[in-house]
Amino acid sequence: MKLVLINPNIVTQKGDFLGSGIPYMPVSLASLAAYLREKRHSVAVIDAFGECPTKLRAEEGFIVQGLTYQEILERFPQDADAAIVYASxxxxxxILLNIIRHIRKQFAKPLIVAENSQSVTAFSLQNCYRQLMDTGADFLVMGDLxxxxxxxxxxxQNHDLGYKKIDGIIYKERHKSIVNQVRNFQKNLDILPFPAWDLFPLKNYWKLGYSHGPLSSKKYLPLLTSRGCAFSCGFCIAPGLNKGVWRAKSAKRVVDEIEHWGTEYGVEEFHVEDLNPTIDKRRTKDICNEILVRKLEIIWKLAAGSKIxxxxxxxxxxxxxxxxxxxxxxxxxxxxELLKKMGKPFNHNLALRLAAVMGSCGIKSQACFVLGFPGETKQDIELTKSYIKKLAKAGVDEIAVFICTPIPGSGxxxxxxxxxxxxxxxxxxxxxKDYSTLESARRNLYAAFLLAKLVYHPLNLLKQPLNIITRNFQTKMEMTVYRVLKVKWLYLFRLRH
Structure with missing residues (x-):
């Protein structure tokens, strides 16, 4: 079949340049593209962000980067047998809904929406299927794609009803939607081909000069070395989308992929985007030893998080x-007490010790926090503030504070x-309703961290402006300053012209 895969635009929430507008490369979509191509389908990709990331417009209260809907349609192959739009x-x-609407106007063949089950910034299709189906989608694919x-x-292709027996599929039947729950997961990830990055405009991503993880090289690629998470945090979508099932590539397969991209594109920096890459300590060590045995001169970063x-x-x-x-x-x-309400185990003292170890061996560290979880008290926030100061003293390089939001699929x-x-x-x-209070608390936490860093590690803090100027980003915070300035300049330039 002739297929077209579409990666939607990236958007920035006006007034929140810190927590939005992050250019996540669509690694799950690239993996799907590679698999379908291996199965002898003809695969084309329209990367609505990547094909023109410096083109900006205002829409739906957001700043949208990338192609317009008309430009997406102009690139759309009219002889395609099916379209797959990624719920990034x-x-x-x-934006996803609008892309579906525009495609539906001129494309009568099957339109499929593919879930992104491996990112905390995504969402559950099962919780939003009515809007997607009413807008024009024919099928939704959940879980492992x-x-x-x-x-x-x-x-x-066979014009049969076999899809009714596939788990993890949502489809239409007699004007209503049928949900087949996800029952199975792709356990053997080693059999999957490497992501089809040759179908994506990599050079445009590299020209941006920023990414999700802190970028310190001219070229980088994301890695997805495992899928799922074994924990059940109440604010996160991972438990709902992965049912607590963690599955991983072997150490050899991970390093094979690293070596492949080094040979293919000269990439020496890799950003691990797993939900929880270090669950298997033996595998983590095996990956390290495999890199050392092959004498690969690379940089890699756990950009999306790890369980300490x-x-x-x-x-x-x-x-x-x-x-x-x-x-x-x-x-x-x-x-x-709040951790218990969240359903998240965390060892505060261990994290302090290991943060100091990271700093002593040249690993930059980030600690992430959530404000506004149901049941949080003023005392909880004060405890968070106190702990943030301890982390700063221990050597943590940056923090990120998010305000809890009820993402479809989360607890x-x-x-x-x-x-x-x-x-x-x-x-x-x-x-x-409590946003102004939470935003004030968030700023307070950032201020407390920076002040503590200035007291305990002043040189590390003072080095950051130089890292920003030289674009040798060691932390996300440094890179975010550059990204915000660049996006704001591009947006103001658009308004003037």
Whole structure:
């Protein structure tokens, strides 16, 4: 079959340049493209962001980067047998709907929406299927995409009803939608081909000069070395979309991919985008040892997070030796009582010790927090503030503070109300009645961290302006300053012309 895969635009929430507008490369879509091509489908990609990332417009209260709807249609192959649109992020939900509407006007063949189940900024299709189907989608594919999508396409090609038996599929029947729950997961990830990055405009991503993880090289690529997460945090979509099932590529397969992209594109920096890459400590060590045995001169960063209890001092030192230069981890709060409400285990004292170890061996670190989880008290926020100061003293290089939002598929969905559109469910939810209070608390936490850094590690803080000027970003915070200035300049330039 002749297929066209579409990656939607990236959007920035006006007034929140820090928590939105991040150019996540669509690694799950690239993996799907590679798998479908391996199955002898003809695959074309329209990357609505990547093909023109410096083109900006205002829409739906957001700043939208990339192609216009008309430009997407102009690139759309009219002889395609099916279209697959990627549900990349919650903030792009209205853009996703509009892309579906525009395609539907001129394309009568099957239109499929593919879930992004491996990112905390995505959302559950099962919780939003009515809007998607009413807008014009024919099928929704949830969970692991590769085999499910191939089975669906076979059914479409054979003009039969076999798709009704596929788990993880939502389809229309007699003017209503039928939901087949996800029951199975792709356990053997080693059999999947490497992502089809040759179909994406990589040079445009590299020219941006910023990414999700802190970028310190001219070229980079994301890695998805595992899928799922074994934990059940109440604010996160991962438990709902992955059912607590964690599955991973072997150490050899991970390093094979690293070596492949080094040979193919000269890439020496890799950003690990797993939900939880270090669950298997033995695998983490095996990856490090495999990199060292092959003498690969690379930099790699755990950009999306890791569970601090799954590593120890020995593992961290080995990771540093193998080229790891950044680890993000998530305390979420300084309150043990609130952690219980969240359903998240976290060892505060261990994190302090390991943060110091990271700093001693050249690994930059980030600690992430959530404000506004249901049941949080002023005392909880004070405990978070106190813990943030301890982290700064221990050597943590940066923090990120998000305000809890009820993303479809998370445990919070339905528990926090007041929004009018799905795309409003950002990490700066201005529709929350307590938003001004939470935003004030967030600024207070950032100020407390920076002041503590100035007291305990003044040289590290003073180096950051130089890193920004030289674009040798060691932290996301440094890179965000550059990204915000660049996007604001491009947006103002657009307004003037």
């Amino acid at each position: 992020s919650i903030m792009s939900f209205e 590769e085999l499910r999508t191939e089975l669906l396409l076979k059914s479409i 209890e799954t590593v120890d001092e020995e593992t961290i030192r080995l990771m540093a030796k193998a080229g790891c230069r950044y680890i993000s981890f998530s305390p979420e709060t300084g309150s043990k 919070c969905f339905g528990k926090i109300t007041g929004y009018s559109k799905i795309s409003e469910l950002t990490f700066s939810p201005r529709w929350r």
